[in-house]
Amino acid sequence: MQRHTGRDMWDVEECQSPRMGSVILGVDGGASNTVCVCIPAAMPFNDPLPVLSRTVAGCSNHNSVGEDRARETLERVMSQALLKARRRRSNVCAVCLAVAGVNHPIDQERMLDWLREIFPSHVKLFVENDAVAALASGTMGKLHGCVLIAGTGTIAYGFTSDGREARAAGAGPVLGDWGSGYGISAQAMTAVVRAYDGRGPETVLTNNILDFLGLASPDELIGWTYEDQSWARIADLLPVVVESAESGDEVANKILHNSVGELASSVKAVVQRLQLGGEDGKHPFPLVMVGKVLEANKRWDIGKEVIDCVTKNYPGAYPIHPKVEPAVGAALLAWNAIASELDGDIRNVQ
């Protein structure tokens, strides 16, 4: 096969036997790193799933690192996964890339063109936003239902069985993703500054956040945020806000309740647009919950509150906390699409 990259990435194939079974590659490219898993195509649905190999690389969001570096990272993480699984590109029957920054059909087409240069023409290729892999990680590869991701950022993403899709939020801090880990933490820091200025009520967030950051006075928060405005660094304050709320602090509780409202409203917007609950709103559909904001804490369980809020309007929503990671979700998505095609072929023959 012609080599289309200027690098030696695929030379590793020389050391692998061409006679082993077919595999599927699933890639999850998030804000901070990229994970690739290799699973067998002829897969028994065991628990745990038989993952042949797993590799990790840096960020592959083309908006953040540029197109060339994004592609290089994606090629590297895939070639290494194949090497580790002792497979060649000729063993690959499907690839699903689910990468942050894929927001338009034009992004998808560009990445598909490039994947077609790397893999033989019979290989099935799928390119999606990383939120789609998170949904698939909860539905074992089936694209139906809604996923809510709330980590450093937040997004809600949904699919109908017939392929319509919708999203809400996921626009970043400037455009008001207030339910995210970043959003919650930024609101908590703002509450500290307001209390200090005399513009807001006193709150234990002041002592708790200053202790956590090793700062002496709320004054110093300004310098701390100017130093490095990375969202993840700010989102790391989330546990402090949750603990402050659990200790009974009203300001912290209000921030978390607002966050629940924001997150639930993203889910409801997607569910409504796709009519996932049917005409009466009561049809069942999966609601996949992903990210550290939605994980249970001691008493304050943001994820549970969001589910309660959504099921008031859509009682058919059934929450799923995925047992596999999004990269496996991406692989399952490809696996599921191939299986559906085979089903279709078999039905057509019958």
Next chain:
Amino acid sequence: MQRHTGRDMWDVEECQSPRMGSVILGVDGGASNTVCVCIPAAMPFNDPLPVLSRTVAGCSNHNSVGEDRARETLERVMSQALLKARRRRSNVCAVCLAVAGVNHPIDQERMLDWLREIFPSHVKLFVENDAVAALASGTMGKLHGCVLIAGTGTIAYGFTSDGREARAAGAGPVLGDWGSGYGISAQAMTAVVRAYDGRGPETVLTNNILDFLGLASPDELIGWTYEDQSWARIADLLPVVVESAESGDEVANKILHNSVGELASSVKAVVQRLQLGGEDGKHPFPLVMVGKVLEANKRWDIGKEVIDCVTKNYPGAYPIHPKVEPAVGAALLAWNAIASELDGDIRNVQ
């Protein structure tokens, strides 16, 4: 006099006559540029004020450009102002630097030490936050009252006659300066995304903002904000929000009303802490209003609404819209301090 800089900045003095009258330098160092004015020390209080020279340089906030570059910019802008006014350092009797980023006594001390290396020991030196120059530009140099600045960012800063001071807001977008030009614009863009997602009401902000930015769909707002997150670029949307509110849009009106509440609350926090309105809250004090957010528009006048809101609690607040720029305010501050000392000396002699 010994030269303490490695540069030739002060060589210009050779071409100036040493026999001319004393002068005062006033410097206003804001977020985007630095302005220096040179005024005569023996100044008749004419209208307009007799400004001998005015020079402009880049940003001198040490947090943004580093200490060395900040100092170089400040030295350059001052030496050029003297050159233009045909004066030498030996003609200078006072300097007031009012620079963004001066938030702590430690910042002040550092800059004073460095000014002492440049100017002869008899020169009176003052170092303040740039908000202080804005206050002085409204009070003709007297440090008493409260200033509200609302441009790209926002801050409220106040002084009592006996030298106590307080501030509110001015902490940047992460820490919730929602009344600022940036804050108003970011909320408007958020409203567009929410309407598009189905999480918020329809608004004419959608068409107006997309038209203004030359974008085809709210989707593209995400890419637009990622491209360049400079606050000033986002704050430039302010006139679009005001026009949308003036055309009757409820979403835009709500954003502007919230902004009024935020800005008034910053002023009230400062006034309350300093008891500028006296014990009964009714004593008169100046409220200096600076920045494009507070300038009158056709119908929607944010500045007027803020004043109405403040005077409900503090009827003695009398608004001042400065006729001179902050750099002149800084010079007047130094002039005023010298005049007070002279007054004191005369009284002591009598």
